[in-house]
Amino acid sequence: QSVLTQPPSVSGAPGQRVTISCTGSSSNIGAGYDVHWYQQLPGTAPKLLISGSTNRPSGVPDRFSGSKSGTSASLAITGLQAEDEADYHCQSFDSSLNYVFGTGTKVTVL
Amino acid sequence: QVLLQESGPGLVKPSETLSLTCTVSGGSVSSYYWTWIRQSPGKGLEYLGYMYYRGSANDNPSLKSRVTISVDTSKNQFSLKMSSVTAADTAVYYCASSRRGLFAGMDVWGQGTTVTVSS
Numbered sequence: 001q002s003v004l005t006q007p008p009s010v011s012g013a014p015g016q017r018v019t020i021s022c023t024g025s026s027s028n029i030g031a032g033y034d035v036h037w038y039q040q041l042p043g044t045a046p047k048l049l050i051s052g053s054t055n056r057p058s059g060v061p062d063r064f065s066g067s068k069s070g071t072s073a074s075l076a077i078t079g080l081q082a083e084d085e086a087d088y089h090c091q092s093f094d095s096s097l098n099y100v101f102g103t104g105t106k107v108t109v110l
Numbered sequence: 111q112v113l114l115q116e117s118g119p120g121l122v123k124p125s126e127t128l129s130l131t132c133t134v135s136g137g138s139v140s141s142y143y144w145t146w147i148r149q150s151p152g153k154g155l156e157y158l159g160y161m162y163y164r165g166s167a168n169d170n171p172s173l174k175s176r177v178t179i180s181v182d183t184s185k186n187q188f189s190l191k192m193s194s195v196t197a198a199d200t201a202v203y204y205c206a207s208s209r210r211g212l213f214a215g216m217d218v219w220g221q222g223t224t225v226t227v228s229s
Contacts (some may be wrong), residue, residue: 002156029221038155038215045204045221046155046204048217050215051217057215074221092211097212098157098168098170098171099147099157101155102154103154104113104155
């Protein structure tokens with residue numbers, strides 16, 4: 001049902017850098033729509049982590065960064081910390097202005 | 111600080127209509143875009159629909175017009191109705207808001223409410 005594809009899981013040791021990809025198509029990300037990223041800690045609601053593909057809302061640590069190119073986007077976490085263990089979801093729009101979500105990625109800190 | 115709180119029945123019978131309300135505090139429902147999202151157990155997020163208080167609305171075409179979203183400015187609430195529910199509609203339902211416009215991210219979320227569809 002999800003339109004955007006993410007890896008099911010990524011893992012890294014504390015202090016390492018991990019990246020999560022979000023692959024769409026010419027009818028969503030490739031059409032120029034921004035990508036937003038959400039962090040969902042266990043048992044909680046999602047929280048906006050990156051907006052407008054690259055922007056961090058106030059209060060989000062600068063170890064989180066986003067990028068976008070063509071039909072894909074990426075979220076990078078540098079200096080991975082234990083509290084970063086969570087599910088991460090990307091979101092964009094399609095040409096009918098429906099929200100489209102990614103399949104979700106579980107980040108595990110080893 | 112804008113806060114959102116979902117409310118509604120936690121159990122709905124198959125074929126009936128699911129009705130949820132999101133109460134807005136610390137802000138006005140006569141602003142922003144208001145969205146409903148759900149998450150089935152162990153699954154990703156699924157978009158249900160959104161509405162702007164002045165009437166523009168959109169709902170997920172995969173739900174085959176089962177979704178209706180409305181805004182009640184007198185109560186500072188917005189609501190979700192989903193008809194003809196089945197077990198596949200069992201999920202945690204979230205309300206959310208995009209305060210910086212439709213194409214900005216959803217920066218305020220409710221805590222979510224669990225809805226189970228079962229007889």
